[in-house]
Amino acid sequence: xxxxxxxxxxxxxxxxxxxxxxxxxxxxxxxxxxxxxxxxxxxxxxxxxxxxxxxxxxxxxxxxxxxxxxxxxxxxxxxxxxxxxxxxxx
DNA sequence: GGCGTGATTGTTAGG
DNA sequence: CCTAACAATCACGCC
Numbered sequence: 227x228x229x230x231x232x233x234x235x236x237x238x239x240x241x242x243x244x245x246x247x248x249x250x251x252x253x254x255x256x257x258x259x260x261x262x263x264x265x266x267x268x269x270x271x272x273x274x275x276x277x278x279x280x281x282x283x284x285x286x287x288x289x290x291x292x293x294x295x296x297x298x299x300x301x302x303x304x305x306x307x308x309x310x311x312x313x314x315x316x
Numbered sequence: 317g318g319c320g321t322g323a324t325t326g327t328t329a330g331g
Numbered sequence: 332c333c334t335a336a337c338a339a340t341c342a343c344g345c346c
């Protein structure tokens with residue numbers, strides 16, 4: 227039953243809440259957003275979302291590499307904040 | 317020792 | 332301001 231808790235009501239979890247990190251999608255979306263939207267002037271968000279996601283994997287495992295790479299480095303970013311958060315929280 | 321959970325991340329668009 | 336598809340994530344805490 228792991229239905230990704232559809233973001234209905236974000237609840238607080240930690241006092242400092244370091245917030246995890248981004249995902250490969252976020253980095254990929256960062257580039258697609260201006261690209262996809264540029265090719266789809268006036269496209270509705272609902273369509274972009276789908277069209278974006280299908281293309282996301284549609285490109286190539288190596289294509290997402292750069293995004294993955296950033297996702298990994300971003301994680302480290304969160305890793306640090308969370309570490310500091312734990313220490314400061316404790 | 318292995319497990320599941322929840323929380324979060326960012327984009328788009330419009331009322 | 333918020334939500335919803337789209338996807339990944341993945342660290343955290345726990346017995």
